[in-house]
Amino acid sequence: MDLSFSPQDIAFRDEVRAFIARELSPETRRRVEEGRALTKADVVDWQRTLNARGWATPSWPTSAGGPGWSAVQRYIFMDELYAARAPEPLSFNVSMIGPVLIEYGSPDQKDRFLKPTANLDIWWAQGFSEPGAGSDLAALSTTAVRDGDHYVVNGQKLWQGMAHRADWMFTLVRTDPAAPKKQGGISFLLIDLTSPGITIRPIITIDGRHEVNEVFLDDVRVPVADRIGEENQGWTYAKYLLSNERTGIARIGMTRRVLARVRDALGASGADGRYGREADAIEAELKALEITQLRVLAAQAAGQTDPRSSILKIKGTELRQAASELLMRVVGPAGLEFVYEGEGEAPFEAASNYFTLRAASIYGGASEVQKNIIASSVLGL
Amino acid sequence: MNFDLTEDQAMLKDSTERLFAEAADGDDLWARMAEMGLLAAPFAEDEGGLGLGPVETMIVAEAMGRAQAVTPYAGAIAAAGTVLRLADRAPEGLIVAVASGERRVAWAGDGDVATTAAGDGWRLAGRKINVDHAAGADVFVVTALDGTSPVVLVVAADATGLTRRDYRLFDEAAASELRFEGVVAQSVLAQGEAAANLIARAGEHHAAARAAEAVGLMQAVLDATLEHLKTRRQFGVTLSSFQALRHKAADMLVALEQARSMAMFAALSVDDPDADVRRKALSQVRSVVGKAARLVGQTGVQLHGGIGVTEEHPVGRAFRRLTLIDLEMERG
Numbered sequence: 102m103d104l105s106f107s108p109q110d111i112a113f114r115d116e117v118r119a120f121i122a123r124e125l126s127p128e129t130r131r132r133v134e135e136g137r138a139l140t141k142a143d144v145v146d147w148q149r150t151l152n153a154r155g156w157a158t159p160s161w162p163t164s165a166g167g168p169g170w171s172a173v174q175r176y177i178f179m180d181e182l183y184a185a186r187a188p189e190p191l192s193f194n195v196s197m198i199g200p201v202l203i204e205y206g207s208p209d210q211k212d213r214f215l216k217p218t219a220n221l222d223i224w225w226a227q228g229f230s231e232p233g234a235g236s237d238l239a240a241l242s243t244t245a246v247r248d249g250d251h252y253v254v255n256g257q258k259l260w261q262g263m264a265h266r267a268d269w270m271f272t273l274v275r276t277d278p279a280a281p282k283k284q285g286g287i288s289f290l291l292i293d294l295t296s297p298g299i300t301i302r303p304i305i306t307i308d309g310r311h312e313v314n315e316v317f318l319d320d321v322r323v324p325v326a327d328r329i330g331e332e333n334q335g336w337t338y339a340k341y342l343l344s345n346e347r348t349g350i351a352r353i354g355m356t357r358r359v360l361a362r363v364r365d366a367l368g369a370s371g372a373d374g375r376y377g378r379e380a381d382a383i384e385a386e387l388k389a390l391e392i393t394q395l396r397v398l399a400a401q402a403a404g405q406t407d408p409r410s411s412i413l414k415i416k417g418t419e420l421r422q423a424a425s426e427l428l429m430r431v432v433g434p435a436g437l438e439f440v441y442e443g444e445g446e447a448p449f450e451a452a453s454n455y456f457t458l459r460a461a462s463i464y465g466g467a468s469e470v471q472k473n474i475i476a477s478s479v480l481g482l
Numbered sequence: 483m484n485f486d487l488t489e490d491q492a493m494l495k496d497s498t499e500r501l502f503a504e505a506a507d508g509d510d511l512w513a514r515m516a517e518m519g520l521l522a523a524p525f526a527e528d529e530g531g532l533g534l535g536p537v538e539t540m541i542v543a544e545a546m547g548r549a550q551a552v553t554p555y556a557g558a559i560a561a562a563g564t565v566l567r568l569a570d571r572a573p574e575g576l577i578v579a580v581a582s583g584e585r586r587v588a589w590a591g592d593g594d595v596a597t598t599a600a601g602d603g604w605r606l607a608g609r610k611i612n613v614d615h616a617a618g619a620d621v622f623v624v625t626a627l628d629g630t631s632p633v634v635l636v637v638a639a640d641a642t643g644l645t646r647r648d649y650r651l652f653d654e655a656a657a658s659e660l661r662f663e664g665v666v667a668q669s670v671l672a673q674g675e676a677a678a679n680l681i682a683r684a685g686e687h688h689a690a691a692r693a694a695e696a697v698g699l700m701q702a703v704l705d706a707t708l709e710h711l712k713t714r715r716q717f718g719v720t721l722s723s724f725q726a727l728r729h730k731a732a733d734m735l736v737a738l739e740q741a742r743s744m745a746m747f748a749a750l751s752v753d754d755p756d757a758d759v760r761r762k763a764l765s766q767v768r769s770v771v772g773k774a775a776r777l778v779g780q781t782g783v784q785l786h787g788g789i790g791v792t793e794e795h796p797v798g799r800a801f802r803r804l805t806l807i808d809l810e811m812e813r814g
Binding site for chain 2: 110382388409471473
């Protein structure tokens with residue numbers, strides 16, 4: 102039993118650290134550090150910088166143009182990004198649709214999409230949730246009816262993160278309403294968002310930001326060639342995507358960064374006070390979670406699927422939320438001023454970040470859903 | 483980086499789990515632990531030990547917790563043993579005797595004892611409380627103050643002027659109050675800064691062992707709770723069909739896994755050469771394990787319903803042990 106990294110891993114870490122220090126724009130770094138909304142250029146430029154180095158798609162195998170890193174290298178890479186205040190590679194592209202294309206895409210789809218997905222020439226949105234299908238995703242009712250070489254898609258999608266910046270949307274649709282199980286009649290389509298019949302409407306969230314949207318599909322024609330895998334097998338691909346979404350969702354480095362801001366704001370005089378002790382307690386839980394994450398990674402590296410990744414999601418979001426709340430309290434009166442996205446910058450974004458993170462325990466499988474998973478898959482209840 | 487046990491460690495885990503599952507508490511268990519080399523494990527090979535490390539201690543302590551066995555292990559081996567092991571010079575033959583189980587040492591940390599160097603040696607006066615498994619111990623490792631300067635001493639259990647009042651703690655462990663009136667120490671292990679360092683190291687090793695024991699206890703509570711949820715029927719269905727209860731069981735697992743990570747972290751940090759690294763690591767371990775012990779203990783009792791608060795049921799007793807560990811963790 103040994104927690105230390107190998108000399109090769111340490112050399113890799115140093116290489117990543119030097120690269121980020123050299124390449125990351127100071128303005129992007131500042132916005133990440135201060136918890137500001139990132140511009141489209143922040144995300145795209147950084148993704149392309151990483152991609153030029155071959156690092157934009159940490160989890161992809163070399164056969165798909167990825168770096169082919171070990172679980173430990175991926176962990177080190179992400180940890181370095183967080184520590185250096187760099188944006189993450191765009192998760193819709195890299196962690197969600199990318200692995201699905203690699204695992205289930207046709208040769209033609211891989212050819213068309215993998216490179217532009219890695220380079221963020223295509224920005225993907227996720228078209229899963231609907232007004233009537235949240236945690237119960239399989240209850241979705243957007244329909245796709247076959248018409249020659251096309252599907253005709255009708256329905257409404259909800260909570261599409263960054264869809265207003267996106268070019269394409271990976272979308273779950275119902276192709277067989279008569280299927281005996283609701284999971285059975287679902288297909289997975291790739292939809293060009295410039296297609297006629299698509300309307301994207303912004304939703305402003307309680308943090309004053311425009312991140313999520315609703316997407317209306319009205320007789321949208323989608324080529325059958327843009328379906329992933331088999332018709333009515335979409336649920337299988339969706340489950341695969343969601344399991345990838347959940348790994349690494351603990352965001353430990355991000356929370357550590359917020360704690361560092363708490364310490365800065367407290368200064369030496371506040372270190373032993375109530376807030377300082379709360380920060381200590383969060384930091385201790387974070388240390389435990391880091392080791393829990395490494396244990397899960399080690400199990401995954403040994404080829405075991407580990408339903409304990411639900412623990413990472415639950416605890417990771419709990420700590421992110423706790424740290425953001427603590428920062429808001431520590432900043433206090435200086436952080437009350439509020440601006441909506443697009444109106445400039447407030448002096449502090451601590452409150453905005455606190456409000457943003459309330460969603461963290463709702464998306465990607467709500468904490469209550471994760472507990473259901475633990476109860477049945479881990480505890481055997 | 484790896485979290486796997488070596489082949490030897492895996493064997494140790496198997497054999498200790500078997501031992502604690504079979505053996506009853508008491509002297510016989512201690513003798514069998516000695517026979518298996520569990521007491522000798524952390525000591526150097528040239529002093530009758532096996533030269534093993536904190537991971538082995540973690541394995542033993544966790545197995546003990548899992549079986550809810552009550553033994554002098556944490557006080558005698560993790561705390562007092564660490565002091566003997568790390569002192570510049572332990573009394574001749576003491577480590578060999580402790581490692582073989584021939585003599586038993588107890589750790590007397592809590593309470594106030596003053597000491598002064600007199601012509602015939604160090605004299606002690608004062609009182610120690612909650613000395614773990616003091617009855618039957620052959621020697622005590624005692625912390626004391628010479629003015630404001632810490633001193634660590636070895637005192638024979640039959641020393642003149644030493645009296646003992648035996649009782650039990652709420653976790654069922656045997657404990658004693660020791661009164662020292664003009665007791666002359668057998669030897670002095672360290673003074674001043676060296677003594678402060680030894681006391682800190684004993685506390686860290688003790689906390690690491692107790693963290694692992696707590697993980698075993700929490701696992702026992704979770705296992706019993708899951709069994710109860712799956713078998714107990716109310717309203718015509720098993721309790722496991724109620725989501726409110728399933729979620730509480732999931733909360734227990736999250737806390738347990740966090741604590742398990744910290745028990746490993748403790749084992750991997752407790753011999754770090756940097757004192758600041760050790761201090762911070764063990765303080766984080768205590769914070770997480772204490773909270774987890776409370777949550778798992780309280781929730782385990784709650785989910786058992788009435789039976790959980792009875793003296794006869796193991797879950798209530800495990801809760802008491804976890805509560806004691808929680809209090810220890812909080813005090814540091």
